[in-house]
Amino acid sequence: MDQNNSNFYGYNFEKIADTIIRLGVLFLLIGWCYDILKPFVLILIWAIVIAIAFSPVYESVVKLFRGKKILATVFLALVLLSILVVPSVLVSKSLYEEINNLNISYRAGEHLIPPPGESTKDWPTVIKPILDIWKSASEDVSNVVFKYSDQLKVVGEWLLLTLAGIGKGILQFIASIIIAMGLLLYSESLTAVSKNIFTKLIGKNGEHYAMITVATIRNVVKGFLGVALIQSLMVGAGFFMAGVPFAGIFTIICLILATIQVGVGLIAIPVVIYMFSVTDTTTATILAIWIGITMISDNILKPIFLGRGNPPAPMLVIFLGAIGGFLYNGFIGLFLGAVILTLGYKFFLSWIEIIEDEKIEE
Template sequence: MTDKTGDNEQVFNRRIIDIAIKLGALALVIVWCFQIISPFIMIVIWAAILAVALFPLHSKLSRLLKGNKKFASIIIALLGISIIAVPSTNLASSAFDSAQHVYTEMEAGTLKIPKPNDSIKDWPLIGEKLFQLWYESSQDIQTVIEQYSEQVKGLSEKLLSAAAGIVGGILQFIASLIIATVFMTKSTSLHNGVSKLTRRLMNESGDRTINTTIATIRSVATGVLGVAAIQSLLAGVGLMIAHIPGAGVWAIIVLILAIAQLPPIIILGPIAAYYFSVADTTPAVLFLIFSVIVSTSDAFLKPLFLGRGMNIPMLVILLGAIGGMLMSGIVGLFVGAIVLALGYELIMDWLNQKTLNKESASKHKTEY
């Protein structure tokens, strides 16, 4: 009896050790694979988001081209690169050149600051202090730089770093767009695979989760991110035409404000006031009118991009955009907003499902 018990314990211990070794090896392989693909995760996620958002357009093009999905994908890729990547590259180049120019002139002591307009004194809260600092900088910039040397040096380095980050973000966007076109070409097989996975994980809730994911991605991508990107590009082009220093950086700030559903005039307004102090009246007035048009453009762009049906709180999108940008740069700005919005929608869907199930059970019990 004792021998049998001892043999059973040995077999059990061997099985435990065998399972532990197998699980350890499996965990090692999974962690290793994750580390290998981790640099590409954000690009692939953004590619999947683009594929879902652009799929209706891809379907229409495929029908026009008699079912040629590959050619439709090539057209979308070329259009996306020409419409988004080319202007963005120009903005990034402008931001990099401006930051480098300011940094070089600061180091050489040749930076010239125009005199401020007296109207700046009337700005609330910061008007007097800003005017005084601006005026001192226009008289003797070297003294001001020496007085705030650490802050100026840190700001210059951050501007250069931000400009380099913009370039990297554009390259990531191009790579994601190319991958997205491949996803759209293989849409049927990919959709079947994802459906099998969600059904395996969530049983009967799998299909509803896929539908919620698709609806959320398209709603946020078109109603918020699409409009914000257009406003940012328009603002950037106007800033470049007006030769505003750091046009690319200001365009990125406009993008963040637009995603947060804040009017771009918060940034473009002070820039327009600055432009009045350095330019003639006519171009300054035109730039001010342009700034107002860009800031109010979402009023007709959102209905055009079908963003009115979205019930996701703007705070969720704002936190997602800022958190994503802090984590992964420019691409993270878009991915973070959509992923957090998707998480919010899935949680709310799950909570509503639980409530509906309880109400249905209670009703059934009462009828019974």
């Protein structure tokens, strides 16, 4: 009896030790693979998001090119890269020219900041402190810089870090678009693989979660990120056409605000007010009308892209995802964070529904 027990415990120990060693080797291999791919994880995830979001568009382009997938892939890649690269070049050029003009004006002893116009005399008294700072800065900007040096230092450091992060994010976007086009080229086999992965990880409900993933990603990219991009492009076009100083920086800030669902008005409205005081009335009025149209477009575009009464997630989820992603992963995280958190939210709701359905069946 004792011999049988010792054999039983010995067999169990060997089996447990064998399992632990196998798991250890498996975890080591997975960890090693992750360390190798770690610099590319964000790029790969965003590439998958782009591929899923643009899959219907890709299928239409393939039909347009009569089934020639390679030509369709190259065409779509060039379109997406143009949408990303052209505005980036214009913003960079605008920023360089504005800084260069400021440098020239400073050396020539000219006003770096234009003084408040005559129309500002009729503005409400509550804005008087801002007008006083504005007037002082237009007369001698060095005094204002010295007076608010600590605050300006913090803002300047944040701005430099943000611009550097945006530059890195644009390069990541370019890499993600190229990888996404490769994924779309082999989309049929990848669709089958993804369904198998979900089924292996989740079980019988794997295909259900796969469908939720695709639908959620497309809704968020179209209904929130797409609308934010369109609005920021509209605002940027208005700023550039009206000759707004530092139009590039203001456009980037509007893109961030639109993505986190705060809206472009937080920057666009003060810019319009400023333009009324420093430029002719016609230009400022046209800009104000264009900004108004842009702000209203949010209520028109979202129902078109999302469908009425079918939001993928509450605004708070999008807001927290975009802000958290931006703080954690930089510029690319601004977009990816909103997608991932919304996906987690939809998974949680679906999981609750499945549990409730199982309870009802029992």
